Amino acid sequence: MRPKEYLDRKIETATAKETAALQQGLLASQLDYLFARSEFYREKCRTAGLRRKDFRALRDLARFPFTTKEELRASQAAHPPLGSHIAANWHDVIRVHSSTGTTGKPSFVGITRRDAKVWTRLTARSFYTQGLRRTDVVVHAAGLTLFVAGLTSKDAIESVGAVFVPLGTGASEKALTIIPLLGVNAMHCTPSYAAYFADFVCRAGMDPQELGLKKLFCGAEPGAGIPAIRAKLEQDWGARVTEGLGNADMAPIIFSECPEQSGMHFNGPDAVVVEIIDPQSNDPQPGESLPLEAGVTGELVYTSLQRECVPLLRFRTRDRVQVLGTSCACGRTGFKLRCIGRTDDMxxxxxxxxxxxxxxxxxxxxxxxxxxxxxxxxxxxxxxxxxxxxxxxxxxxxxxxxxxxxxxxxxxxxxxxxxxxxxxxxxxxxxxxxxxxxxxxxxxxxxxxxxxxxxxx
Ligand SMILES: [Zn+2]
CATH class of the missing domain: 3.30.300.30 (ANL, C-terminal domain)
Structure with missing residues (x-):
């Protein structure tokens, strides 16, 4: 394998034992921080009868309670602006993003300078895994404002040395002009937009392939991983389609697909512990996670490892996933999955x-x-x-x-x-x-x- 096949070779090709050792050390420090700084988790763990010393090894994580989005919303409503689960000082926060839930009320996520650095590296690693290189010119045809994957993608794509073109949404007409003028060869968007824009180009009397996009980096919803949808996008655009998956409360992109296109690799073992649980598990009772083996399906659960502003413990994402494999021809050792949908869409x-x-x-x-x-x-x-x-x-x-x-x-x-x-x-x-x-x-x-x-x- 050539040296530049990975952005962070040591992390991306680590053995299971190396990854576990790294995560155990980081989680111990994260828990020290959490117990010292988070009123929300001190109270939550006290209620569950758990103390900091109850965590000695990675497997002890299973004893800790889950955190739900509903709890974060309630914490934010009771303690504005960011909630009692914020563990950093407000003056150390450098940016606030938000996600809009089904209730329509925004849910804020703050990041410190260090959080931004971790997010940028993790996101850059994900794009690099998808085939982004410094010679690429990428049009970002997705949200740029409060959406977590907007400005973080800008930082990440720029950090790789590629050109970031901040198009945003609702600008298909402008995209038609800009893409050929700048020699854009890659697009970051939702799969819905990739399909919508192909239609738009056809209605303008052109063939989407004339625009010369060769790499489509898709995310924010399932679709690009669905075989028939991917095949149609690839055929329409003459481009390779890969997808990424993240979470507004944890990190913008945590999983992403390599050019083998056989599922999204887990790319962030230094930032997140990933578990898959039976979605029927009771909230907020702790429970064992399922083995990360091919064929296993369940709900994704994230624990942060290096977060300053909002460290989360066993956060239930409601994303329903299936593990596709644990090895890959690309040499990455992070397991691969596909998102099947949201457990709340089921x-x-x-x-x-x-x-x-x-x-x-x-x-x-x-x-x-x-x-x-x-x-x-x-x-x-x-x-x-x-x-x-x-x-x-x-x-x-x-x-x-x-x-x-x-x-x-x-x-x-x-x-x-x-x-x-x-x-x-x-x-x-x-x-x-x-x-x-x-x-x-x-x-x-x-x-x-x-x-x-x-x-x-
Ligand atoms: Zn791979």
Whole structure:
């Protein structure tokens, strides 16, 4: 292997024993800091009957309680602006990001200068793993403001020595002009945007391949790892598609895919301890994690190792993942996974768990007969759904003349996902396109409630 195949060879190719030793030392220091500085965790551990000395080895982490997003929100509401889980002094905080949850109220995440340095290195390592090099010109067609992966991606891409072009969102027209003028050869965006922008370029009478993008770095939602969606993006753009995965509360990008394209490597053993747990585990009771072996599926749980502002212990991400492997031809030793969806997006039909992205995967596999765009229609709030699952899919031919296709998709959903579905076909381009994250579920009951409230007023 040539010396520059990795940004941080020692960390990226460490043996399991070396990684465990590194993490054990860092976690001991992080816990010293946490017990000394975090009112939130002192109280939480006291309630659980745990003291600092109860952690002696990495395996003792399983004795500690989980932390949930709901707890962080409550802590922030009670102790503004950043919550009682902030462990740094406010005057040491240099930047604040936020994520908008389902409630619409922002949840803030602060970072210190040192946190920013760790985030930048970890993010740079992830981009490098995806094939970013200093000769690249990267257009950032994603959020740049409060979104954690905006400014951090800027710092990371610049630190590798590549050119960062801060396009932002809602600027497809501008992108069409800028990309050829600057010789842009890579794009960082959501997979929804990569698909949306390909459509946009076609509508402008051009072939997306004329723009010359060779590397698509995707993230922020599952999609780029779904085989049929990836194949379509690669075909449309003539580019290699790789994906990354992070978390607003922990770090912008923690996993990313190497050019082998066989799942995202865990890239941050010096910043985060990763566990996978059974999503049915009770909050906030501690529980053993599942082995990190190929085939294991569950919820991702993160513990920070070097965080100053918001160190988190066993933070439940609600990201549902599957481990794909523990070795790779690229030489990286970090295990590989694919994100299946959010545990809170999961639907249950006749007792079977169904992720909207899995339904999209099945429908996309019929391409070119389908465009791959879908919406799942819910008449009542999930996760329980009365069968059959209602799916609207776009077909490329005349919907009325595609009865065979409708049946074939229904049969394949049943075979692949184990649930009965009722598929309605619509013409290409009729479903809404999303520039940022795609929305695969249409909550029809919300519209009904709004209409009836209007009727009553
Ligand atoms: Zn690899």
């Amino acid at each position: 639907l249950i039909v006749l007792g079977v768990n169904v992720f909207p992205s899995a339904v999209k995967d099945v429908v996309s596999s019929f391409h070119p007969a389908t465009t791959g765009e879908i919406q799942i229609v819910l008449d009542t709030p999930g996760p329980g759904v009365a069968p059959p699952l209602k799916v609207i899919a776009e077909c490329c031919g005349e919907p009325a003349a595609s009865a065979g296709l409708k049946l074939a998709i229904e049969r394949k959903i049943k075979a692949a996902l184990g649930v009965p579905a009722s598929v309605e076909l619509q013409g290409a381009g009729t479903l809404p396109r999303f520039e940022m994250k795609g929305q695969l579920v249409r909550r029809a009951y919300e519209n009904k409630a709004a209409v009836s409230a209007e009727a009553q007023s």
